[in-house]
Amino acid sequence: MPVMVAAQFWDLPPAPPPDEFGNLLINRTSSKNAVKPVVFSHWLHRRKFSCRICHSEMEFGMKVNTTEITEAANKSGQFCGSSGCHDGKAAFGHEISTCEKCHNGNLSAGKERFAELAKLPTAGFGNKIDWSKALSKGLSVPARHLTIKPVNEMAFKDILVLESEWLGTPPAIFPHRPHTWLLDCSNCHPDIFHIKKKTTQHFSMTANLQGEYCGVCHTNVAFPMADCKRCHPAMTNSPG
Structure with missing residues (x-):
């Protein structure tokens, strides 16, 4: 065929545009709580981390919005807040000043960094x-x-x-x-x-x-x- x-x-x-492919909206409870959904960029993360880090070590489900992620869990060192990830040391943590880095609801957020993949x-x-x-x-x-x-x-x-x-x-x-x-x-x-x-x-x-x-x-x-x-x-x- x-x-x-x-x-x-x-x-x-x-x-979608190439710089949006792999970008997912995580919106299990955000909108219900009047908070913008999280945008997760796979291409931004997969440059440095294999899939198993999120989907085995951190126990994220393979399908979006099937994992019970909460801000409290992140701050306690689970999910995105796991050691070596967004723990405030390896990458930005979970402070009010950094909320919109993830909670922006914009699938094109971060596209200015897509040029880093040009090679x-x-x-x-x-x-x-x-x-x-x-x-x-x-x-x-x-x-x-x-x-x-x-x-x-x-x-x-x-x-x-x-x-x-x-x-x-x-x-x-x-x-x-x-x-x-x-x-x-x-x-x-x-x-x-x-x-x-x-x-x-x-x-x-x-x-x-x-x-x-x-x-x-x-x-x-x-x-x-x-x-x-x-x-x-x-x-x-x-x-x-």
Whole structure:
């Protein structure tokens, strides 16, 4: 199946500006308390920190607004206030003078710093940065832990070939290695995917685009679903 045909068939979400891709509004209780939502920029943080630091060490859920973050918890050293993060030492803390650095409700906040990524390899989608290539070339070397070291280097490096159920669509290729470097196995298994291949029910492109399965990350943080050939490399670029 050509990429252009797939893009027309699926209801792909609109693409935000590159400097807003990966920026999320955390608004579990802010608006209810007459406070502007927090804006969290993934591209700003992923330059220095691997995904597992937030989603394993700090225990943030993989989906936005599913973690019971409170100001009291942050100030007590949990979540954003964890040691080595926004603890007032490694990065700004939780004082009144710094509230609007996070509580600004503006998805474009901080875009003036996007130029700092100009030397990283480029991509055609998302925030236009090829983070995998930057990682493999040593151009981006994010920390793997703050205070809790990951379990011994993950040896599971299998590349999975996931056959498509759609006629004419080539298989998706899933490489474990780039994922296990940034994440813990528990980030995906068993809550998002079952451990055994082909045992995850309802796994489909439609579900992905609704923010499930691969779409937990690959709709608004990692390269988006519109970048068809990143997962389906045998797709052609034109009908011919």
